[in-house]
Amino acid sequence: xxxxxxxxxxxxxxxxxxxxxxxxxxxxxxxxxxxxxxxxxxxxxxxxxxxxxxxxxxxxxxxxxxxxxxxxxxxxxxxx
Numbered sequence: 516x517x518x519x520x521x522x523x524x525x526x527x528x529x530x531x532x533x534x535x536x537x538x539x540x541x542x543x544x545x546x547x548x549x550x551x552x553x554x555x556x557x558x559x560x561x562x563x564x565x566x567x568x569x570x571x572x573x574x575x576x577x578x579x580x581x582x583x584x585x586x587x588x589x590x591x592x593x594x595x
Contacts, residue, residue, distance in 0.1 A: 558583075 560568065572582040 568579060568582060571577075572579050575582065575585075577585070
């Protein structure tokens with residue numbers, strides 16, 4: 516729930532004005548990972564596979580997605 520103090524803070528901020536150029540520079544969504552557009556690929560995993568993935572990701576301090584990307588990169592190198 517938004518209280519009166521928060522509403523007043525927003526009103527004061529709006530009355531003071533915004534730096535439009537700063538707002539325009541602000542990116543939307545997740546930051547890109549390069550020049551190429553990325554695609555989402557759905558993969559079905561068992562609970563055991565997810566647990567193993569999460570354990571590796573936590574140990575390496577990675578997100579699930581980054582752990583999967585690294586595993587795929589390693590797999591591609593081994594297959595070459």
